[in-house]
Amino acid sequence: MNIINYISSAAIPVIILLIVIYGVMEKNKVFDNFVEGATEGIGIVLKIFPTLIGIFLAVGAIRSSGILDLIIKAISPITSFFGIPSEIMPLALVRPISGSASTAVATDIMTTFGVDSKIGLIASTIMGSTETTFYTIAIYTSCVGIKKIRFVLIAALIADFVGMAFSVILWRFLS
Amino acid sequence: MLNKIWPIFIIISYVYAIFNGNVEQINNSVFNSTSSAVELSITFLGTICLWNGIMKIAQNTSIIPKLTKKLKPIINFLFPEMKKNEKAKEEISMNIIANVLGLGNAATPLGLKAMKTMQEENPKKDTVSNSMAMFIVLNTASLQLIPTTVIAIRASLNSAxxxxxxxxxWGATIVAAIAGITATKIFIKKESKK
Structure with missing residues (x-):
């Protein structure tokens, strides 16, 4: 645990250090380079800001309206057919939509059922192995003004589903 | 995509909330969502500018070409159309490396940069190209080596x-990534046949 903590907190400083040392050794104007790059960053943020507001509005609506419980109830026959524990369902549904909401839901599941219980372990594995799909797609496409995403959402959701199903099956074997 | 999903999310939630007496919650959520978007953007402004700056330094050195060379076989397989675009390949490798190291704050700005470079070669500016599709799917699969956030949550809940x-x-990530890559490759093939 300590080693892992150390590695994860050392990663960013080490990378910055290496890059700066390389830049100095190759006699570049390191600070000018930095400022030039950082200036470009402002444009990127401005471009994704309106998308963020929109996404947060929609996600906030879903979270606060209570409709999630209804959806979970509605699809429970399908999920129980695949052997997905119903306790995991709120997490599985929220995970692709909202990062902060899924962190909250996962923490809630782990507190309720026990962090080292089978359900808690499945929730942890899902949290660690998936990303906030909708948000990622929205940010990556809006920064270059793309409107048509073809099959990207379906492919990404397939990957999410396979990862989640794998987590459930794996812990059934392990515990 | 968002032109369809966004109104669905809003209409369904608002109508449901109104009929179930959750109007107050939904009203609060409107104001909470704008302020959290602003908060996130301010964080973004810092990290995106920082990593763009650091990356600019790196791009003028020989580190990135070295790293890109190591990742070449994978990148050529995943992004066949970018074979000749060295800049795109560099940015894609840096994004993958940042993801693997769990540097979410660095991975997003690098990824957005790569998207911009790929957009330059994109013949249809309003539609994702094959390479962009693969890149986004790869970024929605969390490729990190050490899932730090979950470990932190588990530790705070006194896990043994x-x-x-x-x-x-790792198992779930790899299986999910393979599923995503396979699905993307199949979709690309199917569409090109049409």
Missing amino acids: NPTQIILPV
Whole structure:
């Protein structure tokens, strides 16, 4: 645990250090380079800001309206057919939509059922192995003004589903 | 995509909330969502500018070409159309490396940069190209080596073994990434046949 903590907190400083040392050794104007790059960053943020507001509005609506419980109830026959524990369902549904909401839901599941219980372990594995799909797609496409995403959402959701199903099956074997 | 999903999310939630007496919650959520978007953007402004700056330094050195060379076989397989675009390949490799190291704050700005470079070669500016599709799908699969956030949550909840999930997470990530890559390759093939 300590080693892992150390590695994860050392990663960013080490990378910055290496890059700066390389830049100095190759006699570049390191600070000018930095400022030039950082200036470009402002444009990127401005471009994704309106998308963020929109996404947060929609996600906030879903979270606060209570409709999630209804959806979970509605699809429970399908999920129980695949052997997905119903306790995991709120997490599985929220995970692709909202990062902060899924962190909250996962923490809630782990507190309720026990962090080292089978359900808690499945929730942890899902949290660690998936990303906030909708948000990622929205940010990556809006920064270059793309409107048509073809099959990207379906492919990404397939990957999410396979990862989640794998987590459930794996812990059934392990515990 | 968002032109369809966004109104669906809003209409369904608002109508449901109104009929179920959750109007107050939904009203609060409107104001909470704008302020959290602003908060996130301010964080973004810092990290995106920082990593763009650091990356600019790196791009003028020989580190990135060296790293890109190591990742070449994978990148050429995943992004056949970018074979000749060295800049795109560099940015894609840096994004993958940042993801693997769990540097979410660095991975997003690098990824957005790569999207911009790929957009230059994109014949249809309003539609994702094959390479962009693969790139986004790859970024929605969490490729990180050490799932730090979950480990931190588990530790804070007094787990007997917070890191117990690392191996299962690797398994799930790899399986999910392979599923995403395969699905993307199949969709690309199917569309090109039409």
